[in-house]
Amino acid sequence: MNTRYDALALFSGGLDSILACKVIQDQGLKVLGIHFITPFFGNPEKIEDWQEIYGVDILPVDISSKYIKMMLDVPAHGMGKLVNPCVDCKIMMLRHAHSLMDEFGAKFIISGEVVGQRPMSQRQEALNSIRNDAEVRDVLLRPLCAKSQLITPCEESGLVDREKLPHISGRGRKEQLAMAKAYGFKVIPTPAGGCKLTEYENAARFLPLLRNLKEPDVNFFKLTTVGRQYWAGNKLLAIGRNQDDNENIEKLFNDGDYVFEVKDFPGPLSLGRALNPEGWTEREILDAAAMTASFSPKARNSGGEVVVNVIGPDGNKDVSVLPSRETETVFAGPNLEGLKEWKIERENFRLKNIELKKIEGDNLALGKND
Ligand code: SF4
Structure with a gap:
């Protein structure tokens, strides 16, 4: 049987989610942090450190596929400044946490939301709609701003002492920073956990898939987070910037993809993938090979043609190309046009x-x- 907890917490790793856990733990209650993972947010590699630093048990939960489906299906509450569906995102997380309550014997769910803190998802109206649409009215406690919210069953029953909870509201960070200091946190995390959907460069990487994919494709979204990205029409070329990127490219390789690797010189791995199943032309393959070689300084400085190994749907072959970023096929970085x-x-x-x-x-x- 799983360890039993009093509460499940939405744990992004941002300061507010940590403080929400701490104030409930201060009341002698056991909290399990649920750390959601998608290609857009989530840092499972930090969980071990977080558990040690903040003394909170944390469970990673991957919701990539259903999250991407929600994005492709048009989020019911719309999107924020870029491609962030904050209200629907919170609803999905709370629903998922709700579905885990029995498994861990939890009596309520907590989140670090603070009324008025964020323009889209933390207005009172949005907080109400998140709570109602996620159907967690009876189990959701927002400890940091609980005193400005309707009393919840876990407070009414005396399980949580409402009087001991903080009373935070608005965009300021003074109270949270003072609390972090009082808890002795040496490094103060950012308010939220970090979300690529709210960042210009990353939103531009996701946009072509959001506009064109019909079915959720987790692997493809992961690929858009790897290395340098270049698009030529519906063809993506992801070029590794370092060893990590190169390893990710190997892991994400799918049927129908091309992998390019410069021979005889150190250089990146790159992966070519089309949005629709139409094949790559010979010209596009040669130009992707030339692009890849252009990111190998030694290949570039050799002054002549270099050999690039290409693994693709038709097998494995070597091609000779002049390293270049000015190819007949125009590869351009992602942008937010449209x-x-x-x-x-x-x-x-x-x-x-x-x-x-x-x-x-x-x-x-x-x-x-x-
Ligand atoms: S910023 Fe990202 S993770 Fe946070 S609520 Fe919005 S979409 Fe979700």
């Missing part, structure tokens, strides 16, 4: 869905009244 129009299109679709659901609901109600 983001605004794409978001407007999706927003219209979302609003239309809401309208349709409302009409369906009204019709049902009318039917019942007949």
Whole structure:
């Protein structure tokens, strides 16, 4: 049987999620942090350190596939500044945590949200809608701002002493920083856990997949986080920047992909993948090989053609190319061109869905009244 806990916590590794755990532990209650992982957020490699530093047990939970599906299906509450569906994200995490409660004997869920702290997901209205849509009204406690929220069953029953909880609200960080100091944290983590969906460079990496994929493809989203990225139409070339990237490229290799590696000189591995199953032309393969070789200083400085090994759907072959980034096939870095129009299109679709659901609901109600 699993170890029993009083509470499950959404644990991003950001300061607020840590403090939420600490104030509940201070009341003598056992907390298990749930650390969600997707290609966009999550740092499973830090869990061991976090457990030691903050004294909280942490369980990594990978929700990549259903998270990507939610993104492709148009998040019901829309997106923030870039491609971050914060409200739907929180709803999904809380629902998932809720589904784990029985397994760990937990009586309530906590999150480090603070009313007014963030413009999209932490307005009071958004907090209410997250709580209601995640169906955690009876089990969710937001310890850092509990005193400004409706009293919850775990406070009413006396399991949690509401009076001992902090009373934080708004965008300031003074109280959280003072608490971190009082707990003796030597390094103060950022407020949240870090999310690539809110970062310009990373949002640009994800955008082509968000716009074009029909089915969730976790491997492809992971690939967009690796190395330097270049797109030529619907073809992606990911070029390793270091040993880690090269290892990831090897791990992510799929049927239909191409891997390029310069022979005789040290250089990166690169991986070519198309958005649709159409094959790469010979020209595109040679140009991807030339691009890859251009990131090997020694190959570049050799002054002539170099040999690049290409492994692809048709087998393994060597090609000779001049290292170059100015190839006939134009490879360009990711950008956010078209983001605004794409978001407007999706927003219209979302609003239309809401309208349709409302009409369906009204019709049902009318039917019942007949
Ligand atoms: S910033 Fe990222 S992880 Fe945080 S709520 Fe928004 S989408 Fe989710």
